[in-house]
Amino acid sequence: MTQQPRIPGSPGNTGDSGPQMEEPTTPAGPLPPAPDQSGPATVSPTGQETGTPQEKMAQGGEFLTTAHGARLKDSDHSLRAGPRGPALLQDHHFREKISHFDHERIPERVVHARGAGAHGVFRGYGTASRISRAGVFAQDKETEVFVRFSTVVGSRGSTDLARDTRGFATKFYTDEGTWDLVGNNIPVFFIQDAIKFPDVVHAVKPHPDREIPQAQSAHDTFWDFVSLHTEAQHHTMWNMADRGIPRSYRMMEGFGIHTFRLIAEDGSTVLVKFHWKPKLGVHSVTWEEAQLISGADPDFHRRDLADAIEAGAFPEWELGVQVFEDTEDQMFAGIDLLDPTKIVPEELVPVEPVGLMTLTKNTSNYFAETEQVAFNPNNLVPGIDVTNDPLLQGRLFSYLDTQITRLGGPNWNQLPINRPHADVNDMLRDGMHQTAVHAGVAPYRPNSLDGGNPFETPDGDRPFIDHPAPVAASVKERALPATFDDHFSQARLFFHSLSEVEKEHTAQAYTFELGKCYEQAVRERQLRALANIDPALCQAVADGLGMPAPKPSLDVPEVTPSPALSQVGRTWPLDGRQVGILVGPKVSTGEVAAAVAAVDRAGMVPLVVAPSGGEAATRLLGKDLMAQRTYLTARSIEFDAVLVASDTPPAPDAANGLDSKVGVPAGAGTVDPRVELLLGEVWRQAKAIGAFGAGEEVLRAAGYLDGAGVVSGSGGDDAVQQLLTLMPAHRVWERFPTTGRLAAT
Numbered sequence: 001m002t003q004q005p006r007i008p009g010s011p012g013n014t015g016d017s018g019p020q021m022e023e024p025t026t027p028a029g030p031l032p033p034a035p036d037q038s039g040p041a042t043v044s045p046t047g048q049e050t051g052t053p054q055e056k057m058a059q060g061g062e063f064l065t066t067a068h069g070a071r072l073k074d075s076d077h078s079l080r081a082g083p084r085g086p087a088l089l090q091d092h093h094f095r096e097k098i099s100h101f102d103h104e105r106i107p108e109r110v111v112h113a114r115g116a117g118a119h120g121v122f123r124g125y126g127t128a129s130r131i132s133r134a135g136v137f138a139q140d141k142e143t144e145v146f147v148r149f150s151t152v153v154g155s156r157g158s159t160d161l162a163r164d165t166r167g168f169a170t171k172f173y174t175d176e177g178t179w180d181l182v183g184n185n186i187p188v189f190f191i192q193d194a195i196k197f198p199d200v201v202h203a204v205k206p207h208p209d210r211e212i213p214q215a216q217s218a219h220d221t222f223w224d225f226v227s228l229h230t231e232a233q234h235h236t237m238w239n240m241a242d243r244g245i246p247r248s249y250r251m252m253e254g255f256g257i258h259t260f261r262l263i264a265e266d267g268s269t270v271l272v273k274f275h276w277k278p279k280l281g282v283h284s285v286t287w288e289e290a291q292l293i294s295g296a297d298p299d300f301h302r303r304d305l306a307d308a309i310e311a312g313a314f315p316e317w318e319l320g321v322q323v324f325e326d327t328e329d330q331m332f333a334g335i336d337l338l339d340p341t342k343i344v345p346e347e348l349v350p351v352e353p354v355g356l357m358t359l360t361k362n363t364s365n366y367f368a369e370t371e372q373v374a375f376n377p378n379n380l381v382p383g384i385d386v387t388n389d390p391l392l393q394g395r396l397f398s399y400l401d402t403q404i405t406r407l408g409g410p411n412w413n414q415l416p417i418n419r420p421h422a423d424v425n426d427m428l429r430d431g432m433h434q435t436a437v438h439a440g441v442a443p444y445r446p447n448s449l450d451g452g453n454p455f456e457t458p459d460g461d462r463p464f465i466d467h468p469a470p471v472a473a474s475v476k477e478r479a480l481p482a483t484f485d486d487h488f489s490q491a492r493l494f495f496h497s498l499s500e501v502e503k504e505h506t507a508q509a510y511t512f513e514l515g516k517c518y519e520q521a522v523r524e525r526q527l528r529a530l531a532n533i534d535p536a537l538c539q540a541v542a543d544g545l546g547m548p549a550p551k552p553s554l555d556v557p558e559v560t561p562s563p564a565l566s567q568v569g570r571t572w573p574l575d576g577r578q579v580g581i582l583v584g585p586k587v588s589t590g591e592v593a594a595a596v597a598a599v600d601r602a603g604m605v606p607l608v609v610a611p612s613g614g615e616a617a618t619r620l621l622g623k624d625l626m627a628q629r630t631y632l633t634a635r636s637i638e639f640d641a642v643l644v645a646s647d648t649p650p651a652p653d654a655a656n657g658l659d660s661k662v663g664v665p666a667g668a669g670t671v672d673p674r675v676e677l678l679l680g681e682v683w684r685q686a687k688a689i690g691a692f693g694a695g696e697e698v699l700r701a702a703g704y705l706d707g708a709g710v711v712s713g714s715g716g717d718d719a720v721q722q723l724l725t726l727m728p729a730h731r732v733w734e735r736f737p738t739t740g741r742l743a744a745t
Ligand code: HEM
Pocket: 108, 109, 110, 111, 112, 115, 148, 149, 150, 166, 167, 168, 169, 182, 183, 184, 188, 189, 193, 194, 195, 197, 256, 257, 258, 340, 373, 374, 375, 391, 394, 395, 398, 399, 402, 403, 406
């Protein structure tokens, strides 16, 4: 059989010709990572550049060895007292191999266990240098970064498309020490005081008795908590809106959430909120897609990020700040800047861009990089400081603490991915997994035996200084300020900023989630909270649940919507979007080639879907075109638009229930039932649909030809050009049904 060229996204780095059929027997050293991959920089445990080539961080030599480097002859048979006898305790290789394997897993993160990471670079615009002395913001200064995106609730192996908040954590390896901006894709948090974090997490995690449901908030304990702690209502509203099910990590905003303090060269200070703005815009999947993805491709976001980077469609975000005067009361327009359940609308204080982050490299080893990376909001650099936000204050303890269990001791900063790219001379000594070999006898200060080393940093040498912010005279108490008491008006502001379609999605999400709760009291209590946010929303959800809608118990305030919070109404670049091109037996390969080329030119990914794969596909498409999917393997969720390029009569495996997707025995229809299913899903998901030639007949037979967002072209290129007029809006929004019940809110 002839060898196929390497397919993008295929595992390993086996060169252009792919793996050979026979077991390789000629000794050769390990292959380097694929070109799109990289490990962490080669710095010593104490932050100095070592100059070691990246590949020397991995294992070397052409022969299999023990952990101490002795070459091995046989790793397939254990040492036994004869071929039929018992295994021998003496088998050092067996014991080492199995024992190491037995301890391969480390505890997953308490929260944010499932994630995907990538390396990149941040370039400062210089615009923040007037307000912060941090070198990372200097004009054209480039700083290496590692980013980890995550879901919050699910276990490490859970689905990417759970309805959930997403973590957006960035490690900036600056010359002045590591700065971690540990944020989320939602600008507010569930709780105002970190002491409640174990409670909210216990409530949203699976029930402790049966450990179900996995990676979901649609259960009683979560809604019990958020309806009892109504400060959580604002964040919950974002989760129920489309923001809770992003289309891609590349299409999410990120937020530092808390207000931070920046300190300028002259010592002056401002308060800021950090925002990451994706160049591709903010987009979501539909709830139907999210559910299909969770079954058909639970690695959807992880794959999307890695594929985009591998293809050179590097994801980009602008970092921006909203800047506030550092006043004594730390308030802005009636909003307490220390309350992490509140935003300041961008229409009131615009987000000023301060730099650009580009993700350029995939990881070369998931465990060493994405699993072992440890973010920590304590990691600050001169010019960036914290405020007294009671949630942030608690985080300053928690992250440092949790790593000691997860990463097995206090030296996790020495793991390659966590090593600073600045000199480290910290006098911390010993401990589990110490890998630095410290010299000297006097890890204390002052000392005279090591020449006084290390010295405290004088002002001129840029020390980190905890900003001496005044603390008002007060009493010691367990209380929050009264300015934290309004739990509803910003949830209302968010809801009122959405388009009608987004509001409908949100109402449906509440109805779905509360519909999964068993307890009437929990549902009713949540409806009471919704009544105080928006009576029409409350009514819609109550109708869906078949319950009476309660009246508001508080005055429902007037709010001014913030259009920046809606995802509808603008157009965006299409980099890395996927277009399915459906072909059948009478396809014109020239026109398909033209469509593929046009999709490519637009920076998108063409995926040809043929009746079957292998040599049959080659016979159909010729040697210059490839079928990436078949009617059996394709599913609507991986396409942002679909183009029908020919007839699509039932393929042989549509008959006799061979493909369970067919559902019913394939009749004598003219369209393969899998194609019909695909078009039906793509239609409901409000994605652009196009056709040319006999493809138009397929759309007519399926009943979509004259629908909104359906285009016909004279050929492959023309049809793609027409799709391009629809796709930048992300969806054909008018295709989503609305009821009018939320239009006026
Ligand atoms: C604004 C509020 C918060 C945000 C934006 C946030 C964000 C994050 C993110 C992004 C991660 C994942 C980091 C990674 O990818 O490795 C994370 C992990 C974690 N967070 Fe938070 N979090 C918040 C509040 C809290 C609070 C209040 C606590 C505890 C008091 C907490 C404790 C933790 C812990 C223990 C982990 C696991 C860390 C690890 O094992 O590496 N978080 N958080």
